[in-house]
Amino acid sequence: MSERNNAMVEKYRNDFLKEVEANVEEGPWVKMCMQCGVCSGSCPFGPYWEHPPQEIFMMIRAGKRDEVLKSESMWMCTSCYNCIVRCPRELPITHIMHGLANYAHRLGIAPKMNPTRRFAKLFWQNIMKGGRVNELKLSVGLYFMDGFANGVKKGLAMLPVGIGMFKTGRLNPLGLLGGGKCKGAGDIHKMVKKAQEIENRRKGFAS
Amino acid sequence: MADIKIGAYVCKGCGLGERLNTAQLMTVAQREGKAQVVREHEFLCNGAGVAMIRQDIEKEGVNHVVIAACSRRAKTDAFGFEGVAISRVNLREGVIWVQPDTDEVKEITQEMAADYVRMGCAESARMNIPQINPGHGNNKRILVVGGGISGMTSAVEAAKAGYEVLLVEKTAALGGWLAKLHRRVPFHEPYADPIETGMPALLKRIESDKRITVYLNSVVSRTSGAPGQFSIDISKESGGTTTENVGAIIMASGFEPYDVKKLPELGGGKSPDVVDQAGLEQLARAANGAPIRRPSDGREIKSVVFVQCAGQRDETGKNLPYCSGHCCNTSIKQAMYFKDSNPDVDAVVVYTDLRTPGNGEDFYRSAQRKGVIFTKGKVSEVVPGAELQVKFKDLILNDDAVAKADLVVLATGMVANSGVDIDAAGGTPNVEGQDQAAAGDGKVVSILNLTYRQGKDLPMLRYGFNDSHFICFPYETRRTGIYSCGPVRRPMDIVQATEDATGAALKAIQAAENAALGRAAHPRSGDLSFPAFRREGCTQCKRCTVECPFGAIDEDEQRYPLFNESRCRRCGTCMGACPVRVISFENYSVDTVGYQVKAVDVPDQFSEKPRILVLACENDAYPALDMAAMNRIQYSAFARVVPVRCLGSVNTIWINDALTAGYDGVLLMGCQKGENYQCHFVKGSEMAHYRMSKIDDTLKGMSLEVERVRTCEVAITDIQRAPKIINEMAETIQKIGLSPMKF
Secondary structure (H helix, E strand, O other): OHHHHHHHHHHHOOOHHHHHHHHOOOHHHHHHOOOOOHHHHHOOOHHHOOOOHHHHHHHHHOOOHHHHHOOOHHHHOOOOOHHHHHOOOOOOHHHHHHHHHHHHHHHOOOOOOOHHHHHHHHHHHHHHHHOOOOHHHHHHHHHHHHOHHHHHHHHHHHHHHHHHHHHOOOOOHHHHHOOOOOOOHHHHHHHHHHHHHHHHHHHOOOO | OOOOOEEEEEEOOOOHHHHOOHHHHHHHHHHOOOOOEEEEEOOOOOHHHHHHHHHHHHHHOOOEEEEEEOOOOOOOOOOOOOOOEEEEEEOHHHHHOOOOOOOOOHHHHHHHHHHHHHHHHHHHHHOOOOOOOOOOOOOOOEEEEOOOHHHHHHHHHHHHOOOOEEEEOOOOOOOOOHHHOOOEOOOOOOOOOOEOOOHHHHHHHHHOOOOEEEEOOEEEEEEEOOOOOEEEEEEEOOOOEEEEEEOEEEEOOOEEEOOHHHOHHHOOOOOOOEEEHHHHHHHHHHHOOOOOEOOOOOOEOOEEEEEOOOOOOOOOOOOOOOOOOOHHHHHHHHHHHHHHHOOOOEEEEEEOOOOOOOOHHHHHHHHHHOOOEEEEEEEEEEEOOOOEEEEEEEOOOOEEEEEEEOEEEEOOOEEEOOOOOOOOHHHOOOEOOEOOOOOOOOOOOOOOOEOOOOOOOOOEEEOOEEOOOOOOOOOEOOOOOEEEOHHHOOOOOHHHHHHHHHHHHHHHHHHHHHHHOOOOOOOOOOOOOOOEEOHHHOOOOOHHHHHOOOOOEEEOOOOOEEEOHHHOOOOOHHHHHOOOOOEEOOOOOHHHHHHHHHHOOOOOOOOOOOOEEEEEEOOOHHHHHHHHHHOOOOOOOOEEEEEEOOHHHOOHHHHHHHHHOOOOEEEEEEOOOOOOOOOOOOOHHHHHHHHHOOHHHHHHHOOOOHHHEEEEEOOOOOOOHHHHHHHHHHHHHHHHOOOOOOO
């Protein structure tokens, strides 16, 4: 994965802005930021970001490639869309944040233990298996993400909720045994595979 | 006038008839006011009422008309009788609308009305019918000083309106800074790219206009006279002087860029590759669309950094303290020069606050789309070298950073070519935060060379820019008939300068036209009265010549004041200044107000009916009180309001007279003074405040409390506050007791 990273560093030299424009979803918008800071001020998680969106944009222009791509910041985005709604320059900030996170992940330099990234991976695996989300497996998978002991602990803590959901018919324990697949999951797999091929080709990731 | 015949007319309309005993008011006018003809009318401002007055003027020989009806600001058309002296008694806005309609106050309301009738008659008896200034000139040619975009626009606009124009330019060609530009910032859709300057077409327009005479390589070496009759010497560089007569003058002497050599820390003067915006225009013109090359080695420029606010908005006091307004758009435009010829050039604009007036926001966006990088940061140093290093603090990332560049452009500011600072001691420039000769060759040259007593050039307000009220009365200067426009008035861009020049042209035309009719210019536009003085009483103290806000008064060979009526704005500041009270206007004098003050019936000490004299500026305070009345905001029935032309015209004798006559309080209401003045006569309110600061001693000398006299600033919008100030004075008097000076 870091080979890809090296290839990109080589390709764009020190013009990180160009790299972002070419490879990140909605990247061409980054140059249009006018540094007003409304996005950072509007973000409900604003104070918790190491680099709020305004800063990320500035860092991209300043060529701070590693600081941006290895940052946890854009993984903080919860897609509330406050920033997009308020941006006077109409930048699709949410999409750019996800685009940056995705780009860093694909280059293999995203922070390994970032919980958002790990959840996203679990979610993807889960949905790709049956073409639809198996909620029970996804939550149990999340509980056991940090080892067996932790999983048991979290599971027990959530037990009353689970029982409540079971009683009201919101949870089917048989889900754990599999099932819940959609019809023609195989076709979905084919579609996704094709889409990934196209995306890789377009973004220059030979895979 | 010996044969004064006063006609007093009492209106019964608008509820006046129901609220007031008009018969008693008529008796007052007749017995005390000495009005020979007294009539009342149900509806004085309608056709029949006006016809009644007109008939008296024609048949009865009434030449002084006292109209006891509404405010002098209302029904001016109906009561605009020509050839007679008119006094307005404000019974509606001044009495019934500010007093409650109750039986308890009926008596003091009637007293109030009766006093106003007495005052109106007293004023009328001391008024004269204004005669047109006999010495007025009727030249309507316009002189434009400065051949840049402002001056050229003024010339074209005045010529288009049918006026002859003399355009004087000190260099060998018209065009000014605009002619030196490669392209200009767009001023119409789509605001995306720099556009042609349009200068050749404008030059052709001026060349082909028979009404415009251009004087190149020339300066104005002498200006004397007054609106309608200025006499101008135009001197050619090569020698030779032409004397011309003009009616009004537009000063469009423009600006010089701040000298980059004053910014050595930003590489100014230390490297040929550090240029100002004008320098870059020169490079861009040389390249003419091809890649721009470095001055030092002629190499094609691959990276350029624009430093905004270079030597501007400087709080240290070393450089210009102000923002020049155009530089952000200009740098955006210049960055595009590079991007348009080669998109791979790195163009970085380092700014602290990017401000793009007009439709510059679209232009800014266009530059971002073209890939110009905008970095919010403060540049501390530019290190010269083969590759320049721009050291700056990134204000977003809070980080010290360095940008490398082949060329650095400093966005320096505009320094006004406003001539000598006549208010500075000894005529040497002394401008906050900079020395005024910053951009020039070190010596300040007068632009207009006025022969006026108060100095050679237009007064300045701040930072060396000409004093010109930027909101209420732009272009107006403190020299009547002379209007400034363009960056000499305040920093501005081309679009603003063009608008400014058009406005100034119209003001100049207006001034020349008014002068030809012997009438005053703004703000007493149309006033036919003018100041006159009693020579035998004058002590040559020079207060009037020094204090006139408009420099209208010179001195003759015998050191007596020499009034230039056409330069006068009729504010009466000279009248307020005169310690021997020899200056007066036909319809406004020490007596017209003084006798009003004395006409008021002052009840004795035991009546519990105080009297408060309110001298209210007719421009702001009086309208504010009128508007308060329209909103039925009530104030003390003991107040007697006298409108004055300007607080500057208030002669302290009026206050002395009021206090000795037994008034319990005196209120002076004028406009805001000082740097952000709102005074229509610029310095009037300030002069009044200054004079009144010394009234305390007078009061103490009379054993009166200092609280009895108050000078305050009232804006036209102070509709709630103005009545409140009157009521506060009434409360103060209740607290300290009535004046012991009553007879």
